[in-house]
Amino acid sequence: MLSIVSDKDPILELRQAWVRLGGNEALRGIDFKIDRGEFVVLLGPNGSGKTTLVKAVLGLLELTKGESRAFGQPLHEFDRWDQIGYVPQRLTAATGIPATVEEVVLSGRIGKIGLLARFRPQDHEAVKRALDQVDLSEFGRREVDRLSGGQQQRVLIARALATDPAILVMDEPVASVDLAHQESFAATLAQLHASGTSILLVAHSLGAMQPLAQRAVVLERGVVVHDGVPSDVLTHEHEHPHHPDDRSAS
Amino acid sequence: MIDFLDFDFMRRALFAGALVGLAAPSIGIYLVQRRLALMGDGIGHVTFMGVAVGLALGLWPVPAAIVFAIAGATTIELLRRRGKTASDVALALVFYAGIAGGVLFLGMGNVSNIAVNSFLFGSVLTVSGEDLVIVSVVAIVALAVSLVLRKHLFAISYDEEMARVSGLPVGRLNLLIACLAAVTVAVTAKVVGILLVSAMLVLPVAAAQQISHSFAATFRLSLVMGVISTTTGLVVAFYTDQFPAATIVLVSIGLFVMTSAIRRFGVVR
Numbered sequence: 001m002l003s004i005v006s007d008k009d010p011i012l013e014l015r016q017a018w019v020r021l022g023g024n025e026a027l028r029g030i031d032f033k034i035d036r037g038e039f040v041v042l043l044g045p046n047g048s049g050k051t052t053l054v055k056a057v058l059g060l061l062e063l064t065k066g067e068s069r070a071f072g073q074p075l076h077e078f079d080r081w082d083q084i085g086y087v088p089q090r091l092t093a094a095t096g097i098p099a100t101v102e103e104v105v106l107s108g109r110i111g112k113i114g115l116l117a118r119f120r121p122q123d124h125e126a127v128k129r130a131l132d133q134v135d136l137s138e139f140g141r142r143e144v145d146r147l148s149g150g151q152q153q154r155v156l157i158a159r160a161l162a163t164d165p166a167i168l169v170m171d172e173p174v175a176s177v178d179l180a181h182q183e184s185f186a187a188t189l190a191q192l193h194a195s196g197t198s199i200l201l202v203a204h205s206l207g208a209m210q211p212l213a214q215r216a217v218v219l220e221r222g223v224v225v226h227d228g229v230p231s232d233v234l235t236h237e238h239e240h241p242h243h244p245d246d247r248s249a250s
Numbered sequence: 251m252i253d254f255l256d257f258d259f260m261r262r263a264l265f266a267g268a269l270v271g272l273a274a275p276s277i278g279i280y281l282v283q284r285r286l287a288l289m290g291d292g293i294g295h296v297t298f299m300g301v302a303v304g305l306a307l308g309l310w311p312v313p314a315a316i317v318f319a320i321a322g323a324t325t326i327e328l329l330r331r332r333g334k335t336a337s338d339v340a341l342a343l344v345f346y347a348g349i350a351g352g353v354l355f356l357g358m359g360n361v362s363n364i365a366v367n368s369f370l371f372g373s374v375l376t377v378s379g380e381d382l383v384i385v386s387v388v389a390i391v392a393l394a395v396s397l398v399l400r401k402h403l404f405a406i407s408y409d410e411e412m413a414r415v416s417g418l419p420v421g422r423l424n425l426l427i428a429c430l431a432a433v434t435v436a437v438t439a440k441v442v443g444i445l446l447v448s449a450m451l452v453l454p455v456a457a458a459q460q461i462s463h464s465f466a467a468t469f470r471l472s473l474v475m476g477v478i479s480t481t482t483g484l485v486v487a488f489y490t491d492q493f494p495a496a497t498i499v500l501v502s503i504g505l506f507v508m509t510s511a512i513r514r515f516g517v518v519r
Contacts, residue, residue: 058415081417088411097283099408100464107405111416116398143463159412169415 009072010035011167011198012057017066019049019056019222026052028222029066034167039189039199039212043233044219050202051089053219054171057200058086071166082111085165087156087173089202101147101155102140105130108159130162133188135181149176157185167198174203182208206230254488263374266385267480267498270441270450273389275458275472276396277431278451282459283407289326289428290448292341293435295348296322298444300436301369302352306359311369312384315436322348323432327425372443372495374484381440388437392430396469403427404465441480443495453502454479460509475505 010033019027026049034040044050055061057068059075070078085108108130109123131137134154139147144155157173168189174182186208193199193212201209206216216233218226226233254260281289300318304311322344329340356366368376377385396403406413406420414420435447442450458471483498490497 055411060411060414079417081415084415086412086415088409097408098459098462098464098468099404103404103465104408107401107408108412108416110402110405110413110418113401115402119401146463163416 010069011038011071012169012200013069014053014057014063015067015069017053017056017068018064019052019061020064021052021061026222027056030056030222030224032057032217032224034198034200036166037193037196037198038214039193040201040215040217041206041209041213041230042200042202042217042219043204043206045204047221048219049222050219051171052222054169054200054202058084058169082163083166085160085163085168087160087168087170089171089175090153090156099144100140101131101136101142101144101158102127104144104155105140105158105162108162111163126162126164127158130158133161134158135184150178150181153177154181154185161188161192165197167200168192169200171202172204173201186212206233254485259375259377260484260488262377262379262382263484263494264481266377266382266441267374267484267494268477269385269389270438271454271476271478271480272473273392273434274438274450275454275476276393276469277427277434279455279469279472280396280403280407280427281431282452282455283404284410286330287452287456288338288341288448289323290431290435290451292326292344292348293319293323293432294439294444294447295345295352297348297432297436297439297447298369299348299351299355301366301439301444302355302359302361305361305365306355308359311365312381312436312440315369315439316433318348319432319436320429323428324425327428331421331424369439370444371493372439372441372446374441374494375487377440385437385441388433392434395426395430399423399426400469441495442498443493446495446499449499449502450476450479453499453506457502457506457509460506460513475502479505 013033014030017027017030017032018025030053032053042050042053052061056063059068068075071080071083105127106119106123109119109126112123113119128137131140134157136151136154136158139151144152147155153173153176157170160168160170174185177185189199189209190212203209206213210230213230215228216226216230217224218233278290281287297315297319300315301311303318304314326340326344329343402418402423405416406418406423410420431451434451438447438450454475455468455472457475458468462468462471479502480498483501484494486492486501487494487497
């Protein structure tokens with residue numbers, strides 16, 4: 001894994017971050033950070049601001065106040081985006097456009113090549129590795145929108161894994177993945193974490209991630225109400241059970 | 251039977267048509283992917299205003315059309331990017347402004363109906379040597395950009411958020427595609443006409459999409475569909491004495507119906 005800053009710098013950080021969405025304050029003065037090698041789970045009910053926080057920390061949403069930093073640099077100066085793997089909150093990878101699993105996963109490597117460059121053998125090897133990790137190695141040539149919802153979500157996870165990132169940011173990555181593959185996904189995350197990858201995972205409940213998570217951050221109405229060890233979350237009943245409506249953006 | 255290749259104007263028309271058939275879908279595929287299939291129509295309407303300004307001022311209309319088309323495409327892209335105006339509303343604004351402005355300028359100048367009609371409905375059979383040079387340059391640039399940046403444009407069209415997190419200059423690349431679409435529309439207007447220009451951006455892609463299972467195959471097949479549409483449409487127009495723009499677009503629609511049927515009856519995919 002490429003080290004680009006001192007280990008003391010948080011990998012991702014929000015300082016007193018405020019985000020306004022549709023006339024409401026979606027984040028209200030949040031302080032949040034994830035350090036190198038940490039495994040953090042972000043919890044909270046619908047509308048608590050989890051997705052907003054993820055998008056703010058990645059620069060996908062503009063802060064109305066505060067600061068966002070990556071690898072110790074202000075986000076507007078940061079240029080090592082190939083160090084970040086991202087799984088957005090989506091039910092499926094399908095968009096109605098014909099694309100194979102390989103094409104979609106390979107697009108995860110796009111930040112690692114120049115504008116005029118071609119994909120290299122190592123890019124194709126990374127795709128193969130990522131597909132193996134999500135048990136989709138036989139599906140490379142298949143059309144994405146012909147796969148089941150759970151398989152499509154694993155395609156998006158593979159796309160993020162293919163970046164060989166220093167940090168993986170995942171917004172409810174296993175929402176429609178079956179239990180067997182959730183367990184296999186947890187094992188993959190454990191392996192990645194053991195090899196030094198930082199992980200920020202948004203979820204509605206700790207579930208299979210409980211033994212892996214080192215820290216749980218709980219949001220409610222745009223404010224951090226808990227930041228500590230995951231076992232405390234269970235004790236304080238901050239954890240919210242999965243509900244059919246929980247797939248809406250939060 | 252008269253051989254259409256005996257005529258110089260038909261050879262020029264077929265060459266221009268084939269170039270348009272290659273260039274338009276190579277840019278249109280990224281608009282279709284981003285569900286901006288009607289962007290070409292919006293640009294076409296602004297192109298009409300550019301043509302009207304050119305004709306009213308007694309200038310060569312194509313350069314004015316290009317300038318207005320780029321301005322229209324940039325406006326659509328910026329309105330869309332700001333997010334406060336939905337894509338369809340942004341397009342509608344540009345549609346109406348383009349038509350209203352065009353009618354206004356035509357009213358102010360003493361413009362012949364023939365000149366206006368040649369841009370509204372296309373006049374591929376009167377393509378001049380100068381037109382051919384411009385169409386060739388635009389087609390080569392559009393094709394080169396869409397081929398060289400294909401990986402990046404695919405990533406953006408497939409998932410813009412992920413592309414941003416990958417560090418791609420998403421805003422600049424989207425603007426580049428919008429401007430290339432604008433130039434393609436402005437130049438293509440001479441061949442298929444402003445009213446039908448968007449069809450060549452969209453229909454070959456839509457037809458190819460029906461029977462492809464990968465982006466790479468859709469891209470290649472779109473170009474083939476584009477060239478078949480324009481050249482076949484021109485030949486049909488020659489023998490039936492119809493407007494080429496109409497026959498070109500109808501051939502495109504025919505290809506779409508055919509590939510949809512192939513897909514429906516499970517021959518491919």
